[in-house]
Amino acid sequence: MSDLVAIIYPSEAKAEEVRQRLFKLQKEYLITLSDAVIAVKTEAGPVKLNQLMNTTMAGAASGSFWGLLIGVLFLNPLLGVALGAASGALGGALTDYGINDDFMKELSANLQPGNAALFVLIKSITADKVLKEIQDAGGTVLKTSLDDAKEQALRNALAKATVEPQAQAAPAASTSAA
Structure with a gap:
């Protein structure tokens, strides 16, 4: 405790x-x-x-990585990074x-x-x-x-x-x- x-x-x-x-x-x-x-x-x-x-920055960094990985799989890495960073930043901001x-x-x-x-x-x-x-x-x-x-x-x-x-x-x- x-x-x-x-x-x-x-x-x-x-x-x-x-x-x-x-x-x-x-x-x-x-x-x-x-x-x-x-x-x-x-x-x-x-x-x-x-x-x-800073949970927002950490979330954005993590989201960018995963977005890039998924974007490479679907042949659109830039879109994947952008969507991953946005969703990661949102998730980080909501995490405490x-x-x-x-x-x-x-x-x-x-x-x-x-x-x-x-x-x-x-x-x-x-x-x-x-x-x-x-x-x-x-x-x-x-x-x-x-x-x-x-x-x-x-x-x-x-x-x-x-x-x-x-x-x-x-x-x-x-x-x-x-």
Whole structure:
């Protein structure tokens, strides 16, 4: 069974940084991801999804191959490629792997413009080591399917990153005022 975790970051760049850290941890076999999507609330209002795989493009490529093959059999490869690409692109656009797009857009609709939410679908995790690697990035937990103890551990780890910079900035501000 997979667990869903959604964390809000102040920018798309910060969310992408954390996603890249998770990919690095996946290469070290500390986490196994099914999907990792960044949802960004644009200044204009709509939510833009930055997904790992463009299913429309993958469908078009696959459809082109099969269309070419069928077109060669019926002595009209160009028509086969065109029909295959069109049907593959349509099939790819209608296919949704991983986290449901409508679900992510609905949750992200309440974000402030410019903020980003990182949605991660986790198959397996070595929680203590992964939390240690991402806790300094901060963030606010939007939603999880974790049990209460694991969710609280995640919230506590991310909260440390937002409290520590404020604690370090406070003494600097008091010395400059003197």
